[in-house]
Amino acid sequence: MTDLQNSVEINGVKNKIQRYLEKPIARSILPVVGLVVVLVMFTMLTGGKIISPLNVTLLLDEVYVLMIASIGVFFIMTMGCLDFSQGSILGIASIVFSYLSGFNILLAIVGAIIAGAIIGAINGFFHVKRKIPSFIVTICTMFLFRGLIAYLTTNSPVYAVSDILNYNTVTVKLISTGVILLIAFLIFHFTKLGIYLKAIGAGEIGSRFAGVDVDKIKWLMYIVAGMITGFAAFINVIEVGSVTASGGSMFETEILIALVLGGLPITGGVMARFSNIITGVLTYKVLSAGLNMIGLTTQTQQLIEGIIFLLVVALFSDRKSLHIIK
Amino acid sequence: MSSSTDFVKRKSIDVYFKKYFGILLLILLTVIFWFIFKVISPNNFGTPGRLLSYFQSSLIYAVGGCGLYFIVAMGLWDFSIGANLVLSSILACYFSQHYGYLGLILAPIVSGTLIGLLNGIVYINFHIPSMIVTVGLSLIYESLSVFATQGQEQILGPNYRAFGTYPYNVILAICAFVFVSLVIKYTKMGTYMYAIGSNEYLAKNMGVDVNKFKVLSYVLCGFLVGIMSILNISYGTSMTAASGMSSMSMNFTPLMGTFFGMSFRKYGTPVIAIIIGEFIISLIFNGFVAIGAPTTIQNVVTGIALLLIVTITTKPVRGIVVK
Numbered sequence: 001m002t003d004l005q006n007s008v009e010i011n012g013v014k015n016k017i018q019r020y021l022e023k024p025i026a027r028s029i030l031p032v033v034g035l036v037v038v039l040v041m042f043t044m045l046t047g048g049k050i051i052s053p054l055n056v057t058l059l060l061d062e063v064y065v066l067m068i069a070s071i072g073v074f075f076i077m078t079m080g081c082l083d084f085s086q087g088s089i090l091g092i093a094s095i096v097f098s099y100l101s102g103f104n105i106l107l108a109i110v111g112a113i114i115a116g117a118i119i120g121a122i123n124g125f126f127h128v129k130r131k132i133p134s135f136i137v138t139i140c141t142m143f144l145f146r147g148l149i150a151y152l153t154t155n156s157p158v159y160a161v162s163d164i165l166n167y168n169t170v171t172v173k174l175i176s177t178g179v180i181l182l183i184a185f186l187i188f189h190f191t192k193l194g195i196y197l198k199a200i201g202a203g204e205i206g207s208r209f210a211g212v213d214v215d216k217i218k219w220l221m222y223i224v225a226g227m228i229t230g231f232a233a234f235i236n237v238i239e240v241g242s243v244t245a246s247g248g249s250m251f252e253t254e255i256l257i258a259l260v261l262g263g264l265p266i267t268g269g270v271m272a273r274f275s276n277i278i279t280g281v282l283t284y285k286v287l288s289a290g291l292n293m294i295g296l297t298t299q300t301q302q303l304i305e306g307i308i309f310l311l312v313v314a315l316f317s318d319r320k321s322l323h324i325i326k
Numbered sequence: 327m328s329s330s331t332d333f334v335k336r337k338s339i340d341v342y343f344k345k346y347f348g349i350l351l352l353i354l355l356t357v358i359f360w361f362i363f364k365v366i367s368p369n370n371f372g373t374p375g376r377l378l379s380y381f382q383s384s385l386i387y388a389v390g391g392c393g394l395y396f397i398v399a400m401g402l403w404d405f406s407i408g409a410n411l412v413l414s415s416i417l418a419c420y421f422s423q424h425y426g427y428l429g430l431i432l433a434p435i436v437s438g439t440l441i442g443l444l445n446g447i448v449y450i451n452f453h454i455p456s457m458i459v460t461v462g463l464s465l466i467y468e469s470l471s472v473f474a475t476q477g478q479e480q481i482l483g484p485n486y487r488a489f490g491t492y493p494y495n496v497i498l499a500i501c502a503f504v505f506v507s508l509v510i511k512y513t514k515m516g517t518y519m520y521a522i523g524s525n526e527y528l529a530k531n532m533g534v535d536v537n538k539f540k541v542l543s544y545v546l547c548g549f550l551v552g553i554m555s556i557l558n559i560s561y562g563t564s565m566t567a568a569s570g571m572s573s574m575s576m577n578f579t580p581l582m583g584t585f586f587g588m589s590f591r592k593y594g595t596p597v598i599a600i601i602i603g604e605f606i607i608s609l610i611f612n613g614f615v616a617i618g619a620p621t622t623i624q625n626v627v628t629g630i631a632l633l634l635i636v637t638i639t640t641k642p643v644r645g646i647v648v649k
Contacts, residue, residue: 080649082457126633131642134649135457139405140636143578144629150622204647250570253461266458299472299569306465313462314452324526325453326401 027271027316031263031279038283042290050290057170059289061239064173065090066254067281068232071184072225073255074277079218080201080268081127081134086229087251088145089119093233094243095152098160101237105167108160113230119145120226124219142252150245157242167238176235180228181277188274193217201268257309258284265316348593352586352602359606363613371616372609382492384601384608385499386557391583391600392506393550396515396543397456398584399591400523404544406445406460407551408568408576409467414438414555415565416471419480430486434555441467442548446541464573471567481564490560502553507597515542554580578628582607582635589639607631 020026042050049055069086076083093112100108119141126137152158188194199207200214208214237243262280265271287308291301364372390407397404414434421429449459488494510516518539521529530536559565586603587596614627 082649126637127648129642130637130640131646131648132636132640135403136636137633139574140629140633142629143575144626144633146575147622147625147627147629150625151620154620154622204649205645208645249572253465253571256461266455299469302465302472302569303469306462306469309465310448310452310454310459310462313454313458317452317454325449325455326403326526 024271027263028273028275030315031261031276031283034261034263035279035283035286038286038290042286042293046290046293050286050293055289055293059285060170061173062289063281063285064177065232065236065239066251066258066285067177067277068180068235069229069251070255070258070277070281071180072221072228074259074264074272074274075184075188075197075221076134076225077259077264077266078197078201078268078272079221080204081218081221082256082266083123083138083222083225084135084252084256085119085123085138085142085145086225086255087248087253088142088149089116089226089229089248090233090236090251091149091243091248092116092119092145093230094237094247095149095158097233097237098158098243101160101164105164109231109234112233113227116226116228116230116233117223118226120223121219123226124222127222128215128219138252146249149243149247153243153245153247157244159242160237162241164238165241172238173235176231180231184228185274197221198268198270198272201272202270254284257305260309260313260316261287263316266313267317271316345594348590348595349598349602352590352599352606356602356606356609359609359613363609363616367613367616367618371613376612378492380608380612381605382495383561384604385495386554386561387579387607388583388601388604389499389502389550389557390554390580391587391604392502392597393547393554394580394584395506395510395587395596395600396519396546398581398588399519399596400540400543401526402449402540402543403457404445404460404547405457405574405577406441406464406467407547407580408573409464409471410438410441410548410551411555411558411576412565412568412573413441413467413471413474414552415559415562416474416480416567418555418559419482419565420474422483422486427486427488430482430489430560431556434559435549435552438552438555439545439549442544442546442551443541445548446544449544450537450541461571465571468568468571468573471573472569475567477567479564479566482559487560487563489556490563495557495560498553498557502550503597503601506550509546510596515539515546519543575625578632579604579607582628582632585632585635585639589635 039051050059069090073083073086093115096115097108097112100111123134123138123141126132126140127134188197196207196212196217199210199212200217204214236248258280259276260266260280261283262276262278263273264276264280288301288305291304296304360372360377390411394404394407414437417437418430418434421433423429425432445460445463448454448463449456452459454462489498510519518529518534521532521534522536522539526536583600583604586606587600590596590599590603593599610627610631611624614624615621619627
């Protein structure tokens with residue numbers, strides 16, 4: 001009897017938590033609370049070292065590329081799709097940028113963006129026209145282009161022109177990131193496209209009946225995400241000056257973890273918030289920098305990141321819209 | 327009377343033909359690929375001895391492909407089999423040092439099965455799409471593999487390498503194939519697997535305990551990855567821990583075999599299709615090596631091949647919702 005009562009009580013508490021989590025306000029506040037908690041926790045654990053001016057500058061340096069590339073993936077995930085090829089896009093675009101940087105820096109940026117757009121278009125083609133699940137398509141292209149990156153860097157890293165590091169200033173990086181964030185914010189909140197993205201995530205068939213050209217928008221978003229990451233390659237190369245075989249590896253996982261930590265539901269839809277990008281990327285970077293600073297080994301960090309990732313996905317998954325979970 | 331006998335006869339020929347059509351098609355594909363590479367590189371490709379060696383290496387992936395078949399036929403995914411393979415192979419190495427062949431066989435089977443069980447339990451209880459769960463979990467398995475080895479390469483002792491060579495590797499693989507065929511053909515699991523794959527709602531309403539069979543499919547997949555680990559470590563003889571999702575690449579070769587199995591299941595021979603499919607993939611890989619393509623280009627070939635296989639085997643239906 002007591003067992004039964006206990007289990008009823010536990011279920012009651014579970015349901016209460018579940019109901020609370022489904023409130024929009026909880027979804028807006030929780031990721032920010034998460035960021036603050038992580039920041040406060042590591043400030044205490046590192047004796048304030050993590051918020052020292054030098055460390056904050058270092059932390060921000062790591063944020064730009066991830067922040068920019070996350071914007072494109074955010075659009076894709078809002079539609080309920082996934083993109084696992086971003087790391088390879090970053091690698092290939094960085095190689096293209098490095099090759100072209102010898103001629104002209106603007107040409108190099110355009111080249112990187114075009115390279116990203118092409119890979120995005122390939123992803124979009126197979127997903128939209130051949131109806132292959134986005135995760136499968138992008139995991140194939142991830143693998144394919146990772147092979148190509150390894151091939152192109154077999155003998156030596158691909159070096160950009162030597163004075164490229166001159167562009168590595170806070171002004172360039174901050175302005176670039178800010179401008180892209182602003183444009184994306186305006187598009188997401190003040191254009192039809194932003195509404196369509198959420199509508200597709202919430203109910204694809206419904207939005208199709210409402211007159212949204214779902215296929216066109218999906219394909220467009222894959223191209224846009226590729227272009228944005230193509231641009232991120234510019235920031236990536238000015239920071240390091242060259243591309244190695246591991247260029248962009250695990251980047252796709254970083255983006256996925258960051259966005260999920262920011263509270264973006266895997267299923268996309270109306271619960272997607274633009275702030276997810278910023279809180280997510282910052283939380284992820286503070287978390288990994290903090291874990292690193294308290295002296296944990298890489299494998300312990302990966303273990304903790306994996307556990308946190310699963311817990312947060314479970315916490316924010318939108319169960320109402322998912323009747324069947326495959 | 328005679329017309330009905332004719333009808334029965336014709337029908338049995340149809341069934342007979344259909345049953346073997348898939349296999350014939352696969353064999354034809356094999357011959358075509360063999361022929362192409364043989365023409366391009368007649369000296370260092372495709373002699374009978376080499377074919378046998380390609381076949382033996384493809385058996386490893388075919389066992390994993392059979393395991394994944396249980397998952398993919400249900401419409402689910404498992405992207406943690408690479409991490410499972412790494413961890414189980416490492417444990418096989420370690421336990422073989424202490425318990426000999428018993429450790430080599432039992433350790434990876436137990437660890438593979440437990441990982442499968444964990445995948446299933448987390449997937450069911452967390453209500454997260456299977457591909458996300460298994461990607462997240464593989465981060466954890468990879469880090470466990472680093473913990474287990476402290477970054478050292480694990481080498482299998484020379485006395486315990488029987489499953490890496492003929493005939494023991496073939497015997498073990500055949501045991502796995504027979505097991506999978508029997509499960510698919512004669513157990514509830516086989517029937518319900520297809521039922522859940524084609525319409526989960528309907529299966530649930532018919533009284534199938536969907537969650538139980540989903541967990542069971544992960545357990546079976548993990549079990550077969552355990553067997554795959556024995557073959558893998560015996561053939562390769564060493565294993566390094568994975569990190570940073572590097573184990574992801576090990577998911578693809580078994581997955582390609584699974585896709586062969588899925589597309590040929592209409593002929594009723596998924597396991598044979600997986601075996602021949604993996605052999606074809608092995609032929610293509612070795613063909614490229616024989617031509618002199620750099621090894622780094624192999625991943626490109628794998629990516630393109632996988633994309634093509636999925637493209638060919640998926641029938642795009644207008645208006646279908648695919649996320």
